[in-house]
Amino acid sequence: MSIVSWCHWLQSTPWATSIRQSDFMFPVIEGSHILALSLSVGLIVLLDLRLLRLVLPSERVSKIMNQVMPWALPGFGIMFVTGLLLFFAQAEKVYTNGYFRVKMLVLILVGINALIYQLKFYPAMAEWDLSESVPRGAQAIAIVSLAFWMIVIACGRLMAYEL
Amino acid sequence: MSLQDLWRMSYDSHTIDILRNSKYAIPVIQSFHLFGITLLLGSMVILNLRLSGIGLRQIPMALLAKQIWRLAIGGLLLAMATGFLVFLPDPARYAANYAFRTKMVALCVAVGFQFLIYRRVIRSGAAESGSPRNIIVACCSLTSWFLVGWAGRAIAFLG
Numbered sequence: 042m043s044i045v046s047w048c049h050w051l052q053s054t055p056w057a058t059s060i061r062q063s064d065f066m067f068p069v070i071e072g073s074h075i076l077a078l079s080l081s082v083g084l085i086v087l088l089d090l091r092l093l094r095l096v097l098p099s100e101r102v103s104k105i106m107n108q109v110m111p112w113a114l115p116g117f118g119i120m121f122v123t124g125l126l127l128f129f130a131q132a133e134k135v136y137t138n139g140y141f142r143v144k145m146l147v148l149i150l151v152g153i154n155a156l157i158y159q160l161k162f163y164p165a166m167a168e169w170d171l172s173e174s175v176p177r178g179a180q181a182i183a184i185v186s187l188a189f190w191m192i193v194i195a196c197g198r199l200m201a202y203e204l
Numbered sequence: 205m206s207l208q209d210l211w212r213m214s215y216d217s218h219t220i221d222i223l224r225n226s227k228y229a230i231p232v233i234q235s236f237h238l239f240g241i242t243l244l245l246g247s248m249v250i251l252n253l254r255l256s257g258i259g260l261r262q263i264p265m266a267l268l269a270k271q272i273w274r275l276a277i278g279g280l281l282l283a284m285a286t287g288f289l290v291f292l293p294d295p296a297r298y299a300a301n302y303a304f305r306t307k308m309v310a311l312c313v314a315v316g317f318q319f320l321i322y323r324r325v326i327r328s329g330a331a332e333s334g335s336p337r338n339i340i341v342a343c344c345s346l347t348s349w350f351l352v353g354w355a356g357r358a359i360a361f362l363g
Contacts, residue, residue: 076350
């Protein structure tokens with residue numbers, strides 16, 4: 042079975058159909074997906090801007106990370122669950138949408154970007170936590186993160202025009 | 205200038221025709237509208253988590269009140285400028301939309317609250333602890349901004 046026909050089957054299941062056709066559920070799920078941007082990407086922006094020393098330069102990066110992540114992670118959880126439900130509801134059209142594919146690709150790159158930070162810079166954070174010079178690499182990761190999240194948001198907005 | 209003049213100017217203007225007729229202009233502007241919203245609502249989440257005392261407790265409120273406030277204003281200005289550009293090509297459609305009207309009223313309430321009450325609260329020394337008063341102010345702030353957001357989302361569903 043091809044992926045497209047699998048998507049077709051998925052969106053024809055009774056519960057996917059009920060989400061798609063509900064005047065209440067669909068707007069609520071879509072609205073939650075968009076407004077949870079504030080919890081997820083909104084909080085990651087703070088961390089990225091701190092790495093670039095544009096906000097709160099007097100506070101330790103590790104402290105900001107510890108304070109922000111417990112809220113950002115549930116935010117990404119909401120994004121993932123609501124995004125999955127939106128995908129189920131319109132799987133076939135979404136899967137064949139070019140913006141959706143770019144969005145998924147860039148999301149994977151964002152994940153790799155964050156992983157590089159965790160592996161390469163997180164372990165030694167104590168060494169430069171408060172210093173005036175955040176490592177170049179960590180700053181590059183922050184810039185990439187900001188740029189990629191903007192692409193993800195834009196693709197999410199653009200894809201909806203073609204559904 | 206009356207609202208009718210604005211309508212006429214919008215529908216007669218050749219410059220605004222470019223916005224109206226381009227396939228990508230409005231979607232791209234909408235994307236920037238969302239960047240602004242992410243920045244604004246993200247900043248409000250940060251400030252209110254701290255103000256209510258349930259999150260980010262190790263970061264001094266005085267610092268957040270200064271620096272995150274600026275981010276919030278930046279996000280608000282971006283969202284308002286792009287929102288105006290989305291509104292301009294088709295003012296009659298938006299003026300007739302109840303969700304849009306609700307959004308504008310909620311926006312005025314949120315901005316008024318933000319500048320008249322909220323700013324003072326987060327800049328006072330009493331903002332460092334999560335007192336009942338601070339929790340109420342944080343709830344009012346978040347509710348007003350998310351009401352603007354939800355009303356904005358509802359515009360599309362009410363046609």
